[in-house]
Amino acid sequence: MITRNDFNIISKKLSDKDDVTYLKTQYPDISYSTLIAIFSQKRMKIYRQICYKKTPNIRQYYLSFMNNGSTFLELSSQLGLSSSIFAKQLLSHIIENDQDYLFTDNSNSISGSGSSGGEINDSKKTETDLYKLLTEINDTSIIIKKIFKNPNLIENLKLRKNIYQSIYNDDNCSPLINQIRSSTGSEYEYLLQEKLFKLNIPYLTESQLRKDGYPKTPDIKLEIPISFKGFVINWIESKASFCDDNNLKITRDQIIGYRNRYGPGLAIYWFGYIDDLNNLQDDGVYITDKFPEMEDIEILY
Structure with missing residues (x-):
């Protein structure tokens, strides 16, 4: 239990996870787990307010990711978004506008033959679990949930890596958390x-x-x-x-x-x-x- 006055001060000062360690020295009677909980819930409240808002010009960030070498973590940081939320929004754009990119292997094709451009041929594409998922389910949000549970479904190595990074670096909204x-x-x-x-x-x-x-x-x-x-x-x-x-x-x-x-x-x-x-x-x-x-x-x- 903490007083209303202490809570207001603590909540105001908790802008970053690193603030928890400092505040623990200022409030030794308040447990570290309590301070972490206050910080996490404050961050979660903010994210919930924005997670249902679509990022404007999402195609711009998609192109920046593909062509300029920007990562999901860098782009989400620029936007002040949870990396998982941003990854879901960008993945939604890809599923609805450029599904072929989900199958692009940046090093080799599935067969390991290393086809030019890294494109997976149609016969191999139709054999993948990802293709079956995309053809059997029409709801983009359900597809994204399944991909986030198993990013290995994605054949594009660069995209798969960025989704993994978004999940493991998000300490508030990721499936892991x-x-x-x-x-x-x-x-x-x-x-x-x-x-x-x-x-x-x-x-x-x-x-x-x-x-x-x-x-x-x-x-x-x-x-x-x-x-x-x-x-x-x-x-x-x-x-x-x-x-x-x-x-x-x-x-x-x-x-x-x-x-x-x-x-x-x-x-x-x-x-x-x-x-x-x-x-x-x-x-x-x-x-x-x-x-x-x-x-x-x-x-x-």
Whole structure:
């Protein structure tokens, strides 16, 4: 938990990832992971505001990439865009306007014969997974998602390399980062389950609840409620994030919905929260940044 004043100062000063190390010296009581979470969510909010806007004159950047030796990383930096977002936009332009470039091998053809110009002949092209993908799916966004999951689908070595670089150098919006976030979320859910198990508190997980036919489920539904500082807890939602105004706005309806279905509960934002946002007790939700200490809870047998 941090104060609103500290959060405002920290958020204002966090313009680059390198600022985290400096701010840690200024706020030694705030964990490094909390500062990283604040920075990442601030950057993500900015990217979300621009990711659905098409880059004007995208063909100009495509030509610069092909003819002037500019890389995706250089071009996205010039635009102030996430490298993954820029790569998706440029890839969309290529798919819709110049699909042959996806098959151009800058060194040799697929057959290894090294045809002039590096072009793949039609018979080889039709045998590729990329060709099948392009002919079977008409939705460009779906094609891009599949390519980002497996850039090796692209036969053009230069283009493939730039897509890989865009993914691995993007610490906010790339598929790799999304996988890391998902893994981190699962890690904290397991941590929560481990704490409940050690306290011998029976519970059902989200997957168990869904198997029983529950439509919207928290991460944990307690089979026996507990009391935390006089507040009854029937369920627990685990959030591997920092609870700022934007995050709470996104998740508020979700956690209030759990209260409507299962009674009052606990939302744990493991990377912290702004102190004045823990104001949902009247709505049946208590916000915290850790599992309650044993001395603060009572099992309501």
